[in-house]
Amino acid sequence: MANGSGRPLSPHLQVYKLPLTAVMSITHRITGVGLAVGTLLLVWWLVAAAAGPEAFARAQGFIGSFFGLLLMFGWSAALYYHLCNGIRHLVWDAGKAIELPDAERNNKVVLGATAVLTVLTWIVGLAVW
Amino acid sequence: MASNSKTLRSPLQVARGLGSAKHGTEHWWSQRLTSIALVPLTVWFVFGVIGHLGAGHAEFIAWMRSPFSAVMMVLTAVVTFHHAQSGLQVVIEDYVHAEWQKMALIIGVKFLSFALAAACVLAVVKIFIGA
Numbered sequence: 001m002a003n004g005s006g007r008p009l010s011p012h013l014q015v016y017k018l019p020l021t022a023v024m025s026i027t028h029r030i031t032g033v034g035l036a037v038g039t040l041l042l043v044w045w046l047v048a049a050a051a052g053p054e055a056f057a058r059a060q061g062f063i064g065s066f067f068g069l070l071l072m073f074g075w076s077a078a079l080y081y082h083l084c085n086g087i088r089h090l091v092w093d094a095g096k097a098i099e100l101p102d103a104e105r106n107n108k109v110v111l112g113a114t115a116v117l118t119v120l121t122w123i124v125g126l127a128v129w
Numbered sequence: 130m131a132s133n134s135k136t137l138r139s140p141l142q143v144a145r146g147l148g149s150a151k152h153g154t155e156h157w158w159s160q161r162l163t164s165i166a167l168v169p170l171t172v173w174f175v176f177g178v179i180g181h182l183g184a185g186h187a188e189f190i191a192w193m194r195s196p197f198s199a200v201m202m203v204l205t206a207v208v209t210f211h212h213a214q215s216g217l218q219v220v221i222e223d224y225v226h227a228e229w230q231k232m233a234l235i236i237g238v239k240f241l242s243f244a245l246a247a248a249c250v251l252a253v254v255k256i257f258i259g260a
Contacts, residue, residue, distance in 0.1 A: 050252035
């Protein structure tokens with residue numbers, strides 16, 4: 001190794017290219033925090049509906065605005081990612097699919113499922129809107 | 130391990146009761162339990178949101194007046210906030226190391242989560258009983 005000691009170095013995070021499994025691991029956490037923040041929108045929606053028609057119209061108006069839709073898109077993608085990767089965590093907890101080839105295949109399964117579910121949701125959503 | 134020859138307590142006796150092996154399993158289990166519950170709840174919620182995009186107030190109220198929808202919405206809110214606060218607790222524990230900051234953040238996140246969950250439940254109950 002590069003330090004001349006012959007001993008392995010731990011990865012230097014600023015120059016070490018993270019493998020996809022590591023990127024997906026931290027993404028699970030980032031989407032989790034993002035979704036927690038996104039629950040504020042859920043609270044607003046429900047409380048506005050309970051408060052009355054004017055408050056509900058304001059909330060629906062915000063959600064239907066460009067910025068609102070952008071937030072909803074990001075939120076839906078994060079939700080599906082966290083859902084799919086969360087199911088993968090449950091599979092790991094059952095002691096299955098822990099070997100590297102399985103992990104690398106399931107990277108693609110989770111990313112593919114997230115993309116398909118997000119796009120499908122928006123096609124259906126915009127069609128019924 | 131350097132053992133003190135002046136004590137009769139075995140190394141196991143010294144170590145017993147130390148460490149964090151008390152509530153860790155409970156926290157881990159509650160995170161898994163809530164995540165399993167959130168799989169069907171999330172699917173229901175996404176379908177519900179899609180079905181009520183741009184819906185008027187009356188349409189939304191009618192949806193929440195159905196006992197099934199009301200129960201599902203209450204469960205979704207409560208389980209989501211329970212899952213969120215337990216996940217955020219782990220994130221805070223991993224990255225915030227000053228004890229008072231860590232405790233303040235964890236307490237703040239838990240209080241806020243349960244307050245927001247209560248607000249959601251009250252909103253659904255208010256709509257359901259038509260108050």
